[in-house]
Amino acid sequence: MRRVVITGAGSINALGHSVAQTFEAFAAGHCGIEQLRIRDVERLSVQIGAQVKGYEQEAHFNRQQIALYDRFTQFTLLAAREAIAQAGVEFRGEFADRSGVVLGTSGGGLTTQDENYRAVYEEGKNRVHPFIVPKLMNNAAASHVSMNWNLRGPSFTVATACASSNHAMGLAFQMIRSGMADAMVTGGSESMLCFGGVKAWEGLRVMSKDGCRPFSATRNGMVQGEGAGIFVFEELENARKRGAPILAEVAGFAMSSDASDIVTPSKQGASRAISGALKDARLSPADVQYINAHGTGTAVNDKTECAAIADVFGQHADELMISSTKSMHGHAIGGTGAIELLACLMALQEGVIAPTIGYEEPDPECALDVVPNVAREAKVDVALSNAFAFGGLNAVLALKRFS
């Protein structure tokens, strides 16, 4: 069977504008959550979020590009540029025809929709800019990556709420492994931190007003973030032939559906995705050292996820390190799995486990080693990344240290 490796990584999120800055913030246990700086924030009951800091679109894109690139597309392109530069890959000829883009997003150009609904409904304007549709469509980011780097094979966008980018990366992995493609640019992006985006989330009453404290008994909800994580996945032999840097091997992937409730997660659905990813990677539970948890910081997610992990790993669950980096970069919804995969890469490549910050008090229903507050050094050979979406759609990736 063809093997699949990661040869490039890029990101922009609340912790930094690159992978190196993100790793540094992970290792320092830095929190990217702060007071939101968006229009009409005073009308929101939830006023915190993990926004990308120090970002001026004009510093990266010209006027015509800005007319076509929603913030989620901008984040995607910046992260893709970093990932593709690291991979040192050029897409030409037949290789370009066998390379594609599969990305996850949940809201797509939600900020563009929000701004333009405001213009026509609130401000009573009767016309909008001609490019609103190509700017807001969910596949805009994937299309612009394909256009910018000449990826001419299979490209599309996946939307499974909070699991979008894990589903996207899982599909990219399967497409290369099966021989459908030789390289894929994959990951995800989200930018929902606009008035309408936060207002909609407020309605569910699962948002914290003061911080994200996954697994802590004092947790009181999730905090939204934004950003992108983009990777280059390649078939191993091709990557070797090119002399590409190999960051890690994508060893397995599984998805499952709870088929039960539109918002409440199920332990069985999560367990089946976790054990499925191990089986797909031909690994046993005892091979795993680190899990990047979905860990949203809601009461129900965290205890269900811990119960699922205890189910799959049995006694080995006590040996595992499990952390939720959402405590630092917030919940970047459709892009979150891609940003969180960086914590797995850091564990495998650098032997540093990103902590769960904001941890105050043990919760007996989350009695696992959640790497509280401080990063830890550890040798990791196998890491999993969990994503469990609203709608009961679960996607888990298994990564192996490449040696």
Place this chain on the structure above:
Amino acid sequence: MSVQDRIIEIIAAQALLDVSDVTPESTLEELGIDSMGLVECIFAIEEEFDILIPFNANDPSESDFDISSVATITVAVNSLISRQS
């Protein structure tokens, strides 16, 4: 500023040119404005003069709005301004 000067300003901005490079005789093609750029120009002119331009991007030649040059656009815009005000 005259209607024509304001139109030239919009078109020059779209074509990333100096206003002095755009004359009444200039055609959009000469100025390097493609179909997407044309739709953006139409939008910007509508915004600038608060008018509604009868323009269908499916087949611009079928529209009751002559886009052959800056001068014809100016004539058409002047007529829309007087009809729609």
